[in-house]
Amino acid sequence: xxxxxxxxxxxxxSGFSITTVSRVLNGKADKYRISKATQQKIKxxxxxxNYVPNEFARNLRTGRSKTIALIVPSLKNPFFAEMASFIxxxxxxxxxxxxxxxxxxxxxxxxxxxxxxxxxxxxxxIIVPCGEEWDHLLKKQEEGxxxxxxxxxxxxxxxxxxxxxxxxxxxxxxxxxxxxxxxTVACIQGVKYSTPNRQRxxxxxxxMADFGITSYTVSGDAFSExxxxxxxxxxxxxxxxxTAIFAxxxxxxxxxxxxxxxxxxxxxxxxxLITFDDNPYLNYIEPPLTRISxxxxxxxxxxxxxxFSRIVENDKTVKRVLLKTKLKVKESVxxxxxxx
Amino acid sequence: xxxxxxxxxxxxxSGFSITTVSRVLNGKADKYRISKATQQKIKxxxxxxNYVPNEFARNLRTGRSKTIALIVPSLKNPFFAEMASFIxxxxxxxxxxxxxxxxxxxxxxxxxxxxxxxxxxxxxxIIVPCGEEWDHLLKKQEEGxxxxxxxxxxxxxxxxxxxxxxxxxxxxxxxxxxxxxxxTVACIQGVKYSTPNRQRxxxxxxxMADFGITSYTVSGDAFSExxxxxxxxxxxxxxxxxTAIFAxxxxxxxxxxxxxxxxxxxxxxxxxLITFDDNPYLNYIEPPLTRISxxxxxxxxxxxxxxFSRIVENDKTVKRVLLKTKLKVKESVxxxxxxx
DNA sequence: AATTATTGCGCAAACGTTTGTTTTTATTGT
DNA sequence: ACAATAAAAACAAACGTTTGCGCAATAATT
Numbered sequence: 001x002x003x004x005x006x007x008x009x010x011x012x013x014s015g016f017s018i019t020t021v022s023r024v025l026n027g028k029a030d031k032y033r034i035s036k037a038t039q040q041k042i043k044x045x046x047x048x049x050n051y052v053p054n055e056f057a058r059n060l061r062t063g064r065s066k067t068i069a070l071i072v073p074s075l076k077n078p079f080f081a082e083m084a085s086f087i088x089x090x091x092x093x094x095x096x097x098x099x100x101x102x103x104x105x106x107x108x109x110x111x112x113x114x115x116x117x118x119x120x121x122x123x124x125x126i127i128v129p130c131g132e133e134w135d136h137l138l139k140k141q142e143e144g145x146x147x148x149x150x151x152x153x154x155x156x157x158x159x160x161x162x163x164x165x166x167x168x169x170x171x172x173x174x175x176x177x178x179x180x181x182x183x184t185v186a187c188i189q190g191v192k193y194s195t196p197n198r199q200r201x202x203x204x205x206x207x208m209a210d211f212g213i214t215s216y217t218v219s220g221d222a223f224s225e226x227x228x229x230x231x232x233x234x235x236x237x238x239x240x241x242x243t244a245i246f247a248x249x250x251x252x253x254x255x256x257x258x259x260x261x262x263x264x265x266x267x268x269x270x271x272x273l274i275t276f277d278d279n280p281y282l283n284y285i286e287p288p289l290t291r292i293s294x295x296x297x298x299x300x301x302x303x304x305x306x307x308f309s310r311i312v313e314n315d316k317t318v319k320r321v322l323l324k325t326k327l328k329v330k331e332s333v334x335x336x337x338x339x340x
Numbered sequence: 341x342x343x344x345x346x347x348x349x350x351x352x353x354s355g356f357s358i359t360t361v362s363r364v365l366n367g368k369a370d371k372y373r374i375s376k377a378t379q380q381k382i383k384x385x386x387x388x389x390n391y392v393p394n395e396f397a398r399n400l401r402t403g404r405s406k407t408i409a410l411i412v413p414s415l416k417n418p419f420f421a422e423m424a425s426f427i428x429x430x431x432x433x434x435x436x437x438x439x440x441x442x443x444x445x446x447x448x449x450x451x452x453x454x455x456x457x458x459x460x461x462x463x464x465x466i467i468v469p470c471g472e473e474w475d476h477l478l479k480k481q482e483e484g485x486x487x488x489x490x491x492x493x494x495x496x497x498x499x500x501x502x503x504x505x506x507x508x509x510x511x512x513x514x515x516x517x518x519x520x521x522x523x524t525v526a527c528i529q530g531v532k533y534s535t536p537n538r539q540r541x542x543x544x545x546x547x548m549a550d551f552g553i554t555s556y557t558v559s560g561d562a563f564s565e566x567x568x569x570x571x572x573x574x575x576x577x578x579x580x581x582x583t584a585i586f587a588x589x590x591x592x593x594x595x596x597x598x599x600x601x602x603x604x605x606x607x608x609x610x611x612x613l614i615t616f617d618d619n620p621y622l623n624y625i626e627p628p629l630t631r632i633s634x635x636x637x638x639x640x641x642x643x644x645x646x647x648f649s650r651i652v653e654n655d656k657t658v659k660r661v662l663l664k665t666k667l668k669v670k671e672s673v674x675x676x677x678x679x680x
Numbered sequence: 681a682a683t684t685a686t687t688g689c690g691c692a693a694a695c696g697t698t699t700g701t702t703t704t705t706a707t708t709g710t
Numbered sequence: 711a712c713a714a715t716a717a718a719a720a721c722a723a724a725c726g727t728t729t730g731c732g733c734a735a736t737a738a739t740t
Contacts, residue, residue, distance in 0.1 A: 006695095006696055006697085007696065007697065008696075008697095016719075016720090017719060017720045017721080018696095018697085018698095018720085018721095019698085019699080019719070019720055019721075019722095020718085020719055020720075022697070022698060022699085023698090023699090023719095026698080028698095028699095032717095032718080032719080033716085033717050033718060033719090034717095034718065034719075035717085035718065035719095038718080038719085052455075052458065052459045053459060053696085053697080054400070054459075054461065054695085054696050054697070055459055055460050055461065055697095056396045056399045056400040056405070056461060056695085056696075056697090057400050057695070057696030057697040057698090057725090058696075058697050058698075059396045059697090059725090060394070060396040060397050060400050060695090060696080060697070060698095060724095060725045060726065060727085061696080061697045061698045061699085061724075061725050062697080062698065062699095062725085063725075065396070074425070075421055075422075075424055075425035075428065076421070076422055076425050078418055078421065081415055081416070081418065081421035081424075081425075082415075082416055084415055084421075084424075084440070085414070085415035085416050085421075085442060088415070088440065088441075088442055089442065097439060097456070097457075097460065098439075098440070099437055099438075099439065100424070100428065100438070100440050101428075102425060102428055102429065115392060116437070117437075118392055119392045119393055119394065119395050120395045120396075120437065121394065121395070121396055143344070225620065254620055254621065254624060257623075257624040258623070258624070261624070279621070280565065280594060281594065281619070281621035281624075281625070283598070284594060284597040284598070284601070284621075284625050285621070285624050285625055285626065286625065286626025346725095346726055346727085347726065347727065348726075348727095356689075356690085357689065357690045357691080358690085358691095358726090358727085358728095359689075359690055359691075359692095359728085359729080360688085360689055360690070362727070362728060362729085363689090363728090363729090366728080368728095368729095372688080372689080373686085373687055373688060373689085374687095374688065374689070375687085375688065375689090378688080378689085393726085393727080394725085394726050394727070395727095396725085396726080396727090397695090397725070397726030397727040397728090398726075398727050398728075399695090399727090400694095400695045400696065400697085400725090400726080400727070400728095401694075401695050401726080401727045401728045401729085402695085402727080402728065402729095403695075
């Protein structure tokens with residue numbers, strides 16, 4: 001079992017000082033005018049000894065960890081799992097590693113995670129904040145932690161974010177429903193105070209108003225299957241059933257499906273369904289769901305980019321980015337003929 | 341901007357030595373007979389200063405990182421995303437953090453990841469090995485890295501693993517198909533030489549043999565949607581179409597669904613489908629898929645347990661654990677009446 | 681009163697780096 | 711030939727912990 005070698009071993013074996021070895025191995029050789037010959041010799045003995053720098057010592061000294069953190073509400077939600085995958089991938093390109101935290105959509109766990117992760121001296125953090133609190137985030141940023149919110153965010157705060165244009169997305173979905181002749185529409189929302197949710201509600205309501213639809217409802221309070229299930233159950237109890245349901249997330253849509261199935265309500269025959277978020281499975285559901293797809297990959301790429309412009313170049317300007325969503329028309333929305 | 345406080349600040353403010361503070365904060369107070377009063381005071385000033393230990397310094401000193409690594413073939417696969425979520429959660433209970441790596445089912449990336457993660461001085465690793473190579477894993481273990489394989493593993497190696505009992509799972513699925521009257525069955529496999537796949541093939545073939553079914557096929561070579569799609573397309577070309585398809589993963593099943601849909605082949609009317617892996621969406625597909633569900637949570641819990649018995653108690657015995665799968669009967673398998 | 685045991689705590693080294701400063705050696709200009 | 715400058719490399723401190731050992735003060739025992 002080959003012992004781990006360190007910079008001291010290299011220094012001894014090569015006959016140079018620790019300092020010189022360190023500088024060569026860090027690419028600062030030229031800056032300190034270390035001769036080519038020396039560089040060569042040090043590099044080769046490093047190779048020979050199978051040297052791998054001890055990141056801890058390095059980080060302790062420099063204060064930099066080459067690590068970022070990502071906190072999501074739940075890795076089990078495919079939407080966030082996909083995000084984690086993309087962000088991890090992007091960070092690698094900067095030679096950074098990603099620590100993933102799961103807040104379970106609980107603000108206390110979120111705070112806990114932030115503390116825990118901070119003790120690992122992360123150089124930056126990407127977060128999908130789960131609550132309506134932001135003080136702890138602002139505080140972290142003031143302490144000097146580069147921070148970017150994705151998906152969920154807070155407007156009017158000095159805190160960069162990248163998200164979909166939820167307003168437009170919801171508006172276009174609503175408009176589509178209306179264009180298909182729906183006049184009684186229910187939307188099932190997620191976490192009420194989250195900005196994406198508010199934007200979606202706004203988009204939905206504005207569309208209703210713009211097209212003169214007055215018979216609509218907004219209910220629900222979580223981006224969860226259970227919420228979708230319960231609210232759908234309730235909607236089906238109403239005297240006047242909506243002809244279309246707009247689910248604000250793939251998880252909510254799953255709950256709708258469950259309830260509709262239980263009650264033997266056919267899509268789109270009896271009721272139409274449209275949802276936010278994309279997921280391969282949505283194509284194999286019967287019928288495939290019409291949806292508002294978010295550019296998850298782009299969101300992640302841009303978020304990482306912003307984060308690193310802050311980490312590396314200390315760019316402190318606040319970036320607020322909203323990306324276009326895409327309406328993917330499938331077969332879950334019925335076209336209702338207009339009586340004229 | 342509140343500066344980060346360290347153990348020295350606490351020492352100064354509380355009036356005790358660094359040593360004493362360290363001991364109190366590490367719960368070693370009693371061992372070193374530090375008075376309750378002192379303990380109290382130190383703890384409260386630590387609280388007051390908002391102290392968070394610097395893990396790097398700690399790890400540099402102790403050589404332990406309180407970090408484990410998890411390498412999966414792809415976080416985008418819901419099966420592995422779920423695993424990541426569970427393992428992360430379990431590790432937290434030990435006060436450990438999980439670094440997640442994505443090998444993209446490429447053995448070279450896997451090796452690369454292992455090196456990268458090693459420089460972070462991880463205390464242990466859980467891996468879903470993606471290839472047929474294990475030398476690099478054995479080498480790591482010999483170097484002293486606690487290692488546990490999950491899902492995929494290698495038999496007859498001194499390498500602990502936790503997985504489903506894939507043989508039994510496949511056998512019972514096959515038996516079920518046969519009991520439902522199917523006499524021409526096709527299975528679409530995943531990565532050929534992976535142990536789970538081999539076990540599943542064996543379970544499938546044994547069941548066929550045990551029940552005297554001779555008309556069956558085994559094809560495919562990846563746990564991917566594409567593989568499922570292509571193989572299904574091919575199956576549908578055969579002169580004698582199978583009456584049932586057994587997909588070896590949820591991703592493969594997704595490919596089957598795509599192909600069957602394209603070809604307008606109805607499930608279970610025209611062909612029956614059964615799959616490995618569970619996923620909430622499988623319930624909302626039309627028809628809901630009958631499947632072999634794996635105890636993912638248990639697999640993860642046990643894997644973490646084994647890993648930590650190695651990390652903490654240096655238990656070097658090799659554990660080989662296979663967990664029961666569960667047949668979940670839904671509506672995707674047709675019962676074919678026996679002609680007698 | 682002297683010895684020993686116990687309690688409560690601190691000294692200082694060590695972990696493996698990075699880096700501001702300094703020292704040594706080589707080169708140049710006059 | 712001699713300073714002055716440039717090139718090459720080394721010294722030593724620092725990052726924030728943990729921990730083996732040691733020491734003083736008090737209590738218990740003779």
